[in-house]
Amino acid sequence: MIRIGISGIISYILINKYGVIILKILEIIKGLFSGSKSDKDKMLSFKVKCKKCSNTNEIKVLKTYDIATVYEDDQPGNYRLKKYVVCPDCYNKIHLEIFFDKRYKILSSECNNGELLD
Numbered sequence: 001m002i003r004i005g006i007s008g009i010i011s012y013i014l015i016n017k018y019g020v021i022i023l024k025i026l027e028i029i030k031g032l033f034s035g036s037k038s039d040k041d042k043m044l045s046f047k048v049k050c051k052k053c054s055n056t057n058e059i060k061v062l063k064t065y066d067i068a069t070v071y072e073d074d075q076p077g078n079y080r081l082k083k084y085v086v087c088p089d090c091y092n093k094i095h096l097e098i099f100f101d102k103r104y105k106i107l108s109s110e111c112n113n114g115e116l117l118d
């Protein structure tokens, strides 16, 4: 009776341990599947107003292509976007530089010859 009781407890602990491991595996699999995100999650879009002709242009960038990881400690963010935008109406060159945090929230931005709209 006592032996069965002990092995019962041990197998209960084992099941619990494996239960946790299985949950971890499920989490990893879930992570893999959420890795195949839709294009919307891979893209960021901004509205930039041209200073010369006041035309508002929408800019779409790919997170993986246009946005670089910041390695320097003196820079204000985790990611940086540097982009030259040519206004399609007046060919004004707008220089855009934006710093983001890990969640792609804008921390600071600079826009020459234009204005970044919210």
Ligand SMILES: [Zn+2]
Pocket (backbone or CB within 6 Å): 050, 051, 052, 053, 054, 055, 087, 088, 089, 090, 091, 092
């Ligand atoms: Zn313009």
